[in-house]
Amino acid sequence: MSLSAKEKVIVKDFFEKVSTRSDEIGAEALARLIVVYPQTKSYFAHWKDLSPKGAPVRKHGITVMGGVYEAVSKIDDLAGGLLTLSELHAFMLRVDPVNFKILSHCILVVLSMLFAEEFTPQIHVAVDKFLALLALALSEKYR
C-alpha cells in the first residue's frame, strides 16, 4: 500500500493547512494516547508529571508532531529520510511498533476533532496511509 502522487499532494496540502496548530495537535494526540491507552505510560515512567495536560506530555507531543512534519517533507522517501529517527526508536527508545498504530489513531481522532469540515473521508484515507508508511519507516531498523 504505497501513496499515489495524488495522495502525496493531499497529505502535503492538508498538513500545510493545519500547520499553525501543529503544536496543539501533537499535545492533544499524546494526551489521548496516555489516557485512552494507559499501557503506553510505561515509556514515560521517568517523567515526574504524567498528567495529560502537564508540561512534559505537551512538550513531547510537540516533539512527536515535529517528527511527523519532517516525514511529510520527506514523503518521497520515508525509509531513507527517517533513517536516524528509525535508529533512535530501534536502538535507544525501543518502542514496540504496535504503539505507532495506536498513536496514529489518536492523531486521526485529533485531526477529525479540530478540523471536522476539512477531514473528509478522502483526506482521512490518504493521511491514514501516510501514517502507516511513516510507522513502517520508523520500524525499518528494528531487526
Added chain:
Amino acid sequence: MVEWTDKERAAISDIFSKLDYDEVGQKCLSRCLIVYPWTQRYFGAFGNLYNAEAIMNNPLIAKHGTTVLRGLERALNNMDDIKNTYAELSVLHSEKLHVDPDNFKLLSDCLTIVIAAKMGTTFTPEYQASFQKFLSVVVSALGKQYH
C-alpha cells in the same frame, strides 16, 4: 463481566444522546468503505460504490448505517450484558454474513472519528477512553459466536 464506572456510563450515555443515528450511521459506514476499501466486499448488493462520492450518496449505505447505530443502541441499553444481548447478532455476522471480525474494529475506529468531528473538543480524552472501551466490548461480543 465488564465493570463500568459511573463516569464511563455517563460519558457513553452523553455521547449517544448527541447522536443523530441517520447522520452518524451514514457518515460512519461510508467512511469505513472509503478508508478501508476491502470492506466493500460485504456490500456487493448495495449498488454503486465506485468512488467516494458514490458511496457517500448511496441511500442503501445510509440506511444500513442507521441499522448499525440502532444495533449499538441495544448494547447501550444492556451495558451489563452486552455479550448475551449480541449472541444472535454474532451468529448472524458469522454464519450468514461471513464478516471477518477484524472489520468490526475498522468500523468502530471510523465511528470514533466521526463522533470526534461531531463533538469537537467536548470529545475529551476521558470520553474517548470510555467510548473506545464500550466499542471494544461490543466488538468482542460480536466475535464471540464465531467458530
